Amino acid sequence: MKGQKNILSSTNQAFEALQNDLLPRSFGGLGKLWVGVLLLISATGLFFYIRQLQDGLVVTAMRDYTTWGIYISNFVFFVAISLVGSLISAILKLSNVKWRTPLTRISEMIAVAAIVFAAIIIVIDMGRPDRFLNVIFYARIQSPITWDVIVISTYLLISVMLLYLTMLPDLALMRDKWVGIPKWQHKLYDILSLNWQDTTEQKRILAKSVKILAIVIIPVAFGIHTVTSWLFATTLRPGWDSTNFGPYFVSGAFMVGSGAVIAAMYVFRIHYGLGKYFTDKHFDKMGKLLVLLSLVYLYFNINEYFVPAYKMKGFESEHIMELFTGAYAPMFWSIQILGMMVPIVVLMFKKGRKPFPMFLVSLLVIVGAWFKRFLIVVPTLAHPFIPIDQIPESWKHYSPTIAEWCITAGTLAGALLIVTFLVRLFPVVPIVETAEDYGYLDEDGSHSQQDKIIEGHDNT
Amino acid sequence: MQKPENDRRDFIKLSVLATAGAACGSTLCSCGDQASDNISKKIKLLSQDGELIEVDNDILLEYSGPMCAPPKEARKGILGRKFVMVIDLARCGNARKCVSACQKMHHLPTEKEWIKVLKMQDNEMSSPYWQPTTCFHCDHPPCVKVCPVDATFKRTDGIVLIDTDRCIGCRFCMVACPYSARVFDWSEPEISPEVAALPYSPETGVPPKKGTVSKCDFCPDKLRKGEIPYCATACPNGVIYFGDENEDTVSNGEETLRLSQLLEDRAGYRLMEDFGTKPRVYYLPPVNRAFPFEEEETSAS
Numbered sequence: 001m002k003g004q005k006n007i008l009s010s011t012n013q014a015f016e017a018l019q020n021d022l023l024p025r026s027f028g029g030l031g032k033l034w035v036g037v038l039l040l041i042s043a044t045g046l047f048f049y050i051r052q053l054q055d056g057l058v059v060t061a062m063r064d065y066t067t068w069g070i071y072i073s074n075f076v077f078f079v080a081i082s083l084v085g086s087l088i089s090a091i092l093k094l095s096n097v098k099w100r101t102p103l104t105r106i107s108e109m110i111a112v113a114a115i116v117f118a119a120i121i122i123v124i125d126m127g128r129p130d131r132f133l134n135v136i137f138y139a140r141i142q143s144p145i146t147w148d149v150i151v152i153s154t155y156l157l158i159s160v161m162l163l164y165l166t167m168l169p170d171l172a173l174m175r176d177k178w179v180g181i182p183k184w185q186h187k188l189y190d191i192l193s194l195n196w197q198d199t200t201e202q203k204r205i206l207a208k209s210v211k212i213l214a215i216v217i218i219p220v221a222f223g224i225h226t227v228t229s230w231l232f233a234t235t236l237r238p239g240w241d242s243t244n245f246g247p248y249f250v251s252g253a254f255m256v257g258s259g260a261v262i263a264a265m266y267v268f269r270i271h272y273g274l275g276k277y278f279t280d281k282h283f284d285k286m287g288k289l290l291v292l293l294s295l296v297y298l299y300f301n302i303n304e305y306f307v308p309a310y311k312m313k314g315f316e317s318e319h320i321m322e323l324f325t326g327a328y329a330p331m332f333w334s335i336q337i338l339g340m341m342v343p344i345v346v347l348m349f350k351k352g353r354k355p356f357p358m359f360l361v362s363l364l365v366i367v368g369a370w371f372k373r374f375l376i377v378v379p380t381l382a383h384p385f386i387p388i389d390q391i392p393e394s395w396k397h398y399s400p401t402i403a404e405w406c407i408t409a410g411t412l413a414g415a416l417l418i419v420t421f422l423v424r425l426f427p428v429v430p431i432v433e434t435a436e437d438y439g440y441l442d443e444d445g446s447h448s449q450q451d452k453i454i455e456g457h458d459n460t
Numbered sequence: 461m462q463k464p465e466n467d468r469r470d471f472i473k474l475s476v477l478a479t480a481g482a483a484c485g486s487t488l489c490s491c492g493d494q495a496s497d498n499i500s501k502k503i504k505l506l507s508q509d510g511e512l513i514e515v516d517n518d519i520l521l522e523y524s525g526p527m528c529a530p531p532k533e534a535r536k537g538i539l540g541r542k543f544v545m546v547i548d549l550a551r552c553g554n555a556r557k558c559v560s561a562c563q564k565m566h567h568l569p570t571e572k573e574w575i576k577v578l579k580m581q582d583n584e585m586s587s588p589y590w591q592p593t594t595c596f597h598c599d600h601p602p603c604v605k606v607c608p609v610d611a612t613f614k615r616t617d618g619i620v621l622i623d624t625d626r627c628i629g630c631r632f633c634m635v636a637c638p639y640s641a642r643v644f645d646w647s648e649p650e651i652s653p654e655v656a657a658l659p660y661s662p663e664t665g666v667p668p669k670k671g672t673v674s675k676c677d678f679c680p681d682k683l684r685k686g687e688i689p690y691c692a693t694a695c696p697n698g699v700i701y702f703g704d705e706n707e708d709t710v711s712n713g714e715e716t717l718r719l720s721q722l723l724e725d726r727a728g729y730r731l732m733e734d735f736g737t738k739p740r741v742y743y744l745p746p747v748n749r750a751f752p753f754e755e756e757e758t759s760a761s
Contacts, residue, residue: 056670058647067631127629127671138609145608236638384640389578
């Protein structure tokens with residue numbers, strides 16, 4: 001271990017400048033507008049949810065056949081997004097990818113926000129949210145829902161710990177060096193920093209803990225999305241009854257998660273002027289990573305749709321035709337082309353991996369991923385084995401109600417709010433880790449290794 | 461086998477309280493309405509051991525609700541039974557009396573059908589037919605497997621029931637059931653105050669509750685009385701046979717047949733055997749039909 005200065009006593013000029021760049025900032029006009037809009041959307045969602053609590057799930061368009069709708073597809077979307085935390089913080093860490101440092105914090109924040117709202121949306125979908133604790137009191141281990149509850153709470157715990165523990169040095173820094181902040185904020189950092197003094201022993205324990213967490217979170221991350229896919233794949237329904245579902249979901253999740261991180265990088269780069277940390281090279285690397293992940297996802301898509309389409313087995317063929325040429329065809333092909341093929345092609349080119357085109361591509365990926373989950377959940381339920389007959393016409397087709405859209409939008413806005421407030425309170429780019437990477441804290445005082453670090457590792 | 465009187469009293473009290481201990485409901489059915497107006501009169505009962513016993517009328521607890529077990533007892537099933545249903549598709553003329561009887565007796569609204577009469581057609585060349593479709597009370601029920609809270613369960617007598625006091629409304633069972641047998645209370649059920657006042661039992665699913673799943677329950681309240689379900693008695697064409705696999709008999713209320721013989725002679729089959737769900741409902745193929753298939757204008761809505 002090379003000798004490093006204590007962060008709390010370092011007087012390195014570059015380190016000071018770094019802190020100035022990266023300390024959290026109050027909301028400006030645009031920030032306040034952003035928070036206001038998000039609060040408004042969340043409040044609307046809450047309003048409709050209270051009505052749903054009073055009237056029951058009848059306020060949604062879900063009925064006895066299409067019994068799961070956009071709440072469940074939104075749940076799958078949130079779980080998917082949350083996987084990026086493990087990708088950046090764990091997989092890239094363990095494979096010694098140095099350029100990941102500025103991206104770790106934001107990806108963990110996204111992961112935590114997404115997993116919290118995955119849990120919330122699943123309670124929203126319940127017919128009896130008042131009996132939520134039955135899931136614990138009467139837990140049956142045979143049910144994939146029980147597995148999901150276990151593995152998602154585990155993932156939330158590890159993600160929060162990964163976000164929090166890696167932040168300890170930054171918290172201590174803000175506690176000791178950041179003057180002119182409100183008292184409560186200082187108090188918050190004081191409590192949260194757990195008396196971090198940046199001693200060698202503390203650093204050793206932290207490094208070890210983070211490494212253990214980084215290893216543990218990988219199987220749990222695969223677990224959450226595999227188990228989520230099993231909510232569908234353990235049934236007999238056409239379109240879900242697939243052994244491909246686990247890897248299909250996991251690969252899609254890494255893809256949309258990376259898209260979310262890219263979008264966030266772009267927003268903070270522009271809004272906070274963090275071009276020095278979210279550099280063009282970071283976008284280039286993330287672009288290459290996203291191409292790789294998209295190609296893997298494409299591969300699983302081919303498996304998922306081509307093989308049943310080749311066989312055209314009875315009920316399965318109805319489902320496939322509905323997607324390929326039926327009512328859901330426009331959505332299906334838009335998603336496959338705009339949300340998967342176009343990103344692959346654009347990101348193959350160096351010009352496509354510039355920040356702005358990357359931002360647009362990441363939006364395509366995110367929106368496509370949301371609707372893709374809709375197509376995974378809904379059309380299958382519209383094609384049961386026993387013919388749909390003798391029911392009111394409106395029950396046969398599912399198109400979400402205003403209440404459903406507002407509640408769903410409310411959860412999405414809520415997740416963005418969590419990220420926004422986390423960024424308001426905590427550095428979006430890890431200060432101390434970045435300083436370490438740049439060599440600002442080295443005993444010999446040599447620095448500006450920035451370029452070396454970013455260019456030196458080409459392992460996407 | 462003589463027991464002290466006290467023991468016996470306790471035993472009877474318990475039986476009447478629970479009403480479930482009895483192997484067959486008919487053993488205790490003499491506790492009728494006349495009980496209320498005669499105070500401290502002796503009453504004759506047939507005990508579970510088959511003895512005729514005489515007890516004080518006032519130790520009997522009055523039970524006003526339908527003949528059904530309380531929630532805990534309802535999980536066990538009726539001792540020694542293995543209920544089975546046989547539906548004769550050759551006789552079904554879409555009279556829909558099964559549907560209306562079921563809805564009436566289970567206090568269901570018209571859009572909620574625990575038994576459906578579906579138009580089926582196996583291929584383009586074959587003739588369509590009507591298929592009354594209930595919950596199949598599978599021996600390998602996919603719905604029970606996925607329930608996270610043990611709200612839906614399989615009993616020893618083969619019946620699959622739902623405890624709507626425990627159901628969390630996740631609807632995973634509805635998604636897991638390949639036969640779409642289950643329905644959901646999307647809003648507060650519209651029921652009369654009398655229905656709302658009935659004692660709850662998973663055996664009747666009454667009173668219904670918002671945000672929970674329900675389905676055909678094979679009418680355990682009728683079975684405890686030694687009767688066949690409402691749909692079977694209501695059918696004017698004797699389509700629905702009901703009985704006990706252990707006794708190897710089924711009855712549609714008019715004729716009682718050997719189950720094994722019936723299935724053998726009429727090539728009985730179960731729906732979608734390849735799912736491995738092992739339904740407890742058999743169908744007899746729609747051959748030599750009693751009625752020609754007629755498409756009716758069924759406006760259920």
